[in-house]
Structure formats: C-alpha cells, structure tokens
Amino acid sequence: MDRNLNQLLKWSIEAQTTGSNNSNSNATGITSTSSNNNNDNAEGGADGAASAPAPAPRSDLNPEILAALLGGPSDADLMRQSMAVVTSTDPEVTLEDKLVAFDNFEQLIESLDNANNIAALSLWTPLLGALADAEREVRRYAAWCVGTAVQNNEKSQERLLAMGGLPALVRMALGRGEDAADVRRKAVYALSSATRNYQPAMDVVTAELEKEGYTNEGSGKVDATNMDAVDVVMDGLKEHIKQTTSA
Numbered sequence: 001m002d003r004n005l006n007q008l009l010k011w012s013i014e015a016q017t018t019g020s021n022n023s024n025s026n027a028t029g030i031t032s033t034s035s036n037n038n039n040d041n042a043e044g045g046a047d048g049a050a051s052a053p054a055p056a057p058r059s060d061l062n063p064e065i066l067a068a069l070l071g072g073p074s075d076a077d078l079m080r081q082s083m084a085v086v087t088s089t090d091p092e093v094t095l096e097d098k099l100v101a102f103d104n105f106e107q108l109i110e111s112l113d114n115a116n117n118i119a120a121l122s123l124w125t126p127l128l129g130a131l132a133d134a135e136r137e138v139r140r141y142a143a144w145c146v147g148t149a150v151q152n153n154e155k156s157q158e159r160l161l162a163m164g165g166l167p168a169l170v171r172m173a174l175g176r177g178e179d180a181a182d183v184r185r186k187a188v189y190a191l192s193s194a195t196r197n198y199q200p201a202m203d204v205v206t207a208e209l210e211k212e213g214y215t216n217e218g219s220g221k222v223d224a225t226n227m228d229a230v231d232v233v234m235d236g237l238k239e240h241i242k243q244t245t246s247a
Contacts, residue, residue, distance in 0.1 A: 075114050079105060079121060086138065087126045095135055102130075102141035106148055115149040119159045128165045131172060136180045143172065143186035151193040160194055161201050169194070170208040173237050181245040185238065192234045199224040206233070214240070 085101035130142035
C-alpha cells in the first residue's frame with residue numbers, strides 16, 4: 001500500500017476511535033448523573049475533572065497526506081511543472097517566471113528523495129541543458145540546482161556523472177564561454193558537491209582540468225575523501241575566477 005494512503009488510513013482509524021471514546025464517555029456521564037449526584041456534590045468539581053478521560057492521541061497529517069486527501073499536486077508534479085516553466089519557449093513566460101520556477105525547484109530538491117527523483121522524472125537532461133541557456137540567471141540557477149541535487153548524495157552524483165554533466169561544469173568554472181563570475185562560482189559549487197567523497201567524479205574533473213590546460217598533465221590523483229585536498233582544487237578555481245573576471 002502507498003505510504004501516504006497507509007498513514008491516511010491510520011489517521012482515519014484513530015479519529016474514529018477518538019470519536020467513539022468521546023461518545024461512550026458522554027453516554028456514561030448521562031446515565032450516571034442521577035445516581036451519582038450526591039457523590040458529585042460531596043466530592044466537588046475538581047475531582048470530577050481529574051477523573052475525566054484524556055483524549056486519545058492522534059497522528060498529524062503531513063502535507064503529502066493532505067495533498068493525497070485533497071487531490072493537490074505531489075512534489076514530483078511540482079518538480080515537473082517547475083522545469084516545464086524553466087524550459088518553456090512560450091513568449092508569455094517571462095524571465096521572472098522562470099527564475100521563480102527554478103527557485104521552487106531548488107527548494108524541492110533539497111529533499112534527498114526529491115533529488116534522487118530527478119532521474120526517475122527524466123529531468124536531468126533539461127536541467128543540464130539549462131547550463132547553456134542564453135540568460136545568465138537561468139545558467140546560474142541551473143548550476144546551483146545541480147550542486148544542491150548532488151550534495152552528500154552519491155546516487156545523484158552517479159547520475160550527474162552518467163549524464164556527462166561534469167565537463168560542461170568544468171568549462172563553465174574556467175570561463176570557457178562563460179563571463180559571469182556569479183555563474184562560474186555556482187559551477188564551482190556544483191563541482192565541489194559532485195566530487196566530495198565520490199572518486200569517479202573527481203577523476204573526471206581532474207582529467208578535464210588537465211585537458212583545458214588549467215593544470216599540468218600528470219598532476220596526480222586527488223583523493224575525493226580528503227576534504228583538504230578537494231578544498232585545494234575548489235579554492236584554486238575560486239581564485240582563478242577572481243583573477244579572470246572583474247565582477
């Protein structure tokens with residue numbers, strides 16, 4: 001059974017049980033009022049209140065269950081809708097619309113499950129395609145979202161590698177066809193997230209840096225599990241951005 005439906009059923013049962021208990025308590029109170037009237041007067045209201053049964057605990061409904069109950073969009077639906085706006089060619093869709101959609105997408109994929117769902121929803125291709133968008137802010141958001149998706153997430157790191165997204169990020173960070181400093185910094189963020197604790201990605205990145213002439217050939221392997229070693233690579237790229245851009 002779907003997890004949300006299972007929780008919804010549990011909530012429904014608890015709600016019915018609570019309602020039944022309250023009804024029984026009310027009925028008992030009515031039938032015993034006349035026979036216990038003298039006792040109640042003698043004992044006082046405080047003791048009577050203390051003996052009242054506490055309401056049974058009831059599970060809260062999380063937003064996903066409420067969405068299932070009320071027919072609202074799931075996170076997967078929202079991710080699809082956001083990316084559809086980002087990649088839309090409709091002239092009525094403004095740049096601001098696309099940036100709002102990208103911001104929503106980035107917040108959604110902060111969840112590990114949603115980040116891993118990018119592959120299942122076939123959204124890696126349009127996300128990586130946005131790295132080459134004509135609009136600077138769209139490119140910046142694309143690199144940002146890549147970094148968010150793969151951060152501390154080996155499954156998404158594997159997908160980024162398999163989709164061939166690392167070479168484009170290396171070129172972007174080095175300023176190959178990208179002049180905007182803020183976009184390049186987001187590319188470094190994405191590379192940093194993609195390579196930490198994931199050696200296959202680090203090997204590809206170091207090879208691409210050599211290929212682009214940024215590092216000398218045969219510079220040596222960088223240990224992806226050594227955070228200091230990874231920092232040396234990423235800090236070097238950040239310094240390179242400062243030296244090669246004015247913004």
